[in-house]
Amino acid sequence: MTSLEVLCTADIHIGRRPSRLPERFDPAEFSPRQAWTDLAATAVNRGVDAVVVAGDLVDSENWYAEAFGAVESVATTLAEAEIPLIVVAGNHDSEVLPDLADAIDHLKLLGRNGTWERHSLTSAGGDPLLHLDGWSFPDLYHNESPLATYDLSDEGVPRLGVVHADLSDENRYAPVDVDDLATSGHVAWVLGHLHVPGKRHDNPPVIYPGSLQPLDPSETGGHGAWVLSVGTDGTVDTEPLSSATLHYEEVGVSTTPEQNFHDIVDAAYERLRDVVTECGAETELLAVNLVVEGRTDAYTDLRSRQGELEQIEFKDDGISIRVIDVDIDTSPSIDLAERAGDDDPIGYLAGLLCALHGDEPIDPYQDVIEKAHASVRETHESNAYRELKNHDESYTRPTEAETRDVLRQQARQIADAFAEQQGVTADE
Numbered sequence: 001m002t003s004l005e006v007l008c009t010a011d012i013h014i015g016r017r018p019s020r021l022p023e024r025f026d027p028a029e030f031s032p033r034q035a036w037t038d039l040a041a042t043a044v045n046r047g048v049d050a051v052v053v054a055g056d057l058v059d060s061e062n063w064y065a066e067a068f069g070a071v072e073s074v075a076t077t078l079a080e081a082e083i084p085l086i087v088v089a090g091n092h093d094s095e096v097l098p099d100l101a102d103a104i105d106h107l108k109l110l111g112r113n114g115t116w117e118r119h120s121l122t123s124a125g126g127d128p129l130l131h132l133d134g135w136s137f138p139d140l141y142h143n144e145s146p147l148a149t150y151d152l153s154d155e156g157v158p159r160l161g162v163v164h165a166d167l168s169d170e171n172r173y174a175p176v177d178v179d180d181l182a183t184s185g186h187v188a189w190v191l192g193h194l195h196v197p198g199k200r201h202d203n204p205p206v207i208y209p210g211s212l213q214p215l216d217p218s219e220t221g222g223h224g225a226w227v228l229s230v231g232t233d234g235t236v237d238t239e240p241l242s243s244a245t246l247h248y249e250e251v252g253v254s255t256t257p258e259q260n261f262h263d264i265v266d267a268a269y270e271r272l273r274d275v276v277t278e279c280g281a282e283t284e285l286l287a288v289n290l291v292v293e294g295r296t297d298a299y300t301d302l303r304s305r306q307g308e309l310e311q312i313e314f315k316d317d318g319i320s321i322r323v324i325d326v327d328i329d330t331s332p333s334i335d336l337a338e339r340a341g342d343d344d345p346i347g348y349l350a351g352l353l354c355a356l357h358g359d360e361p362i363d364p365y366q367d368v369i370e371k372a373h374a375s376v377r378e379t380h381e382s383n384a385y386r387e388l389k390n391h392d393e394s395y396t397r398p399t400e401a402e403t404r405d406v407l408r409q410q411a412r413q414i415a416d417a418f419a420e421q422q423g424v425t426a427d428e
């Protein structure tokens with residue numbers, strides 16, 4: 001039995017740069033544009049039968065000029081190796097991709113204006129071996145399932161569906177139901193839009209390859225293109241290539257009341273050495289959001305030394321590991337649940353922290369939350385800050401959730417101070 005290899009990707013967003021890259025790492029080197037260029041080499045080296053992009057190849061209309069060169073050079077490289085490049089448009093490139101496809105040779109756009117369209121991969125003799133069925137976003141938003149208008153025929157040849165669509169609850173970006181995809185008769189679906197890679201249905205496989213290169217610290221874990229091997233009998237194997245050069249991760253380090261700052265640093269290095277072993281073979285930079293958890297009376301001290309933790313940087317197995325953000329999320333060493341409600345200041349703080357965490361009713365503390373929120377807003381609205389706000393287009397009034405964060409921080413600091421004054425012993 002012959003099988004065809006299709007290199008699948010989506011959500012490249014050419015034009016964007018990954019956010020929070022530490023200084024001295026070149027944003028161009030880690031850009032989606034570079035990942036896209038590298039993908040062509042992978043396709044040629046591996047000798048795949050087609051490259052498929054399930055939308056959002058380009059970030060937006062503003063990047064037409066930058067994208068043109070990058071897309072044309074990949075299309076040319078692939079064409080020289082006789083590998084077809086098949087794309088559909090997503091919500092981000094609904095406007096720009098049709099124009100690119102008109103201007104660039106060897107870039108095949110499927111499903112213009114939201115109509116289903118088929119491209120067939122054939123044998124040397126011209127017999128169709130695999131149909132690629134694609135649909136492109138006609139506009140920035142699309143409220144209906146693209147499957148509602150699917151009208152291509154089943155000719156007994158395996159069909160691979162390619163569409164930029166949303167399997168979550170959001171309904172503005174071509175909402176689809178996974179069961180509709182699984183029962184459509186296609187041997188597999190390649191989707192774009194959600195940046196978290198993975199299989200959403202096993203048999204037939206419905207996959208989001210995810211963003212080709214992760215674009216911000218929320219896009220944790222391994223990223224990259226996927227290879228689908230489709231047999232002429234319709235069986236499909238899927239393989240994530242983990243080709244991304246950048247890997248974001250959130251890494252937790254747990255502390256205890258007995259541990260000092262150096263112990264926490266040591267534990268962080270140890271955890272990071274573990275995490276680096278989970279990175280893909282192509283990873284060059286592991287960018288980490290470090291979260292310090294557990295129980296300690298050193299919350300205040302840790303917050304003030306946060307900047308030191310942000311200096312953590314080392315190399316392991318050829319991969320640069322850098323802490324890009326630190327979140328101190330520890331609890332006081334006292335047993336909060338046990339002390340909550342006690343008729344003393346620590347009892348009050350313990351109750352407040354439990355309530356803010358959702359472990360206790362919020363009612364008795366609603367008053368202090370409202371007062372704090374009014375006070376935070378009053379400060380933000382004072383004349384002293386008017387100029388600052390005028391110069392910051394992204395400025396928004398603080399939300400109650402932000403006030404709760406401030407309260408949480410303050411309660412922990414005060415709990416630290418009380419614990420120190422009263423010589424409260426840790427109950428480990």
Ligand SMILES: [Mn+2]
Binds near residue numbers: 092164194
């Ligand atoms: Mn999208």
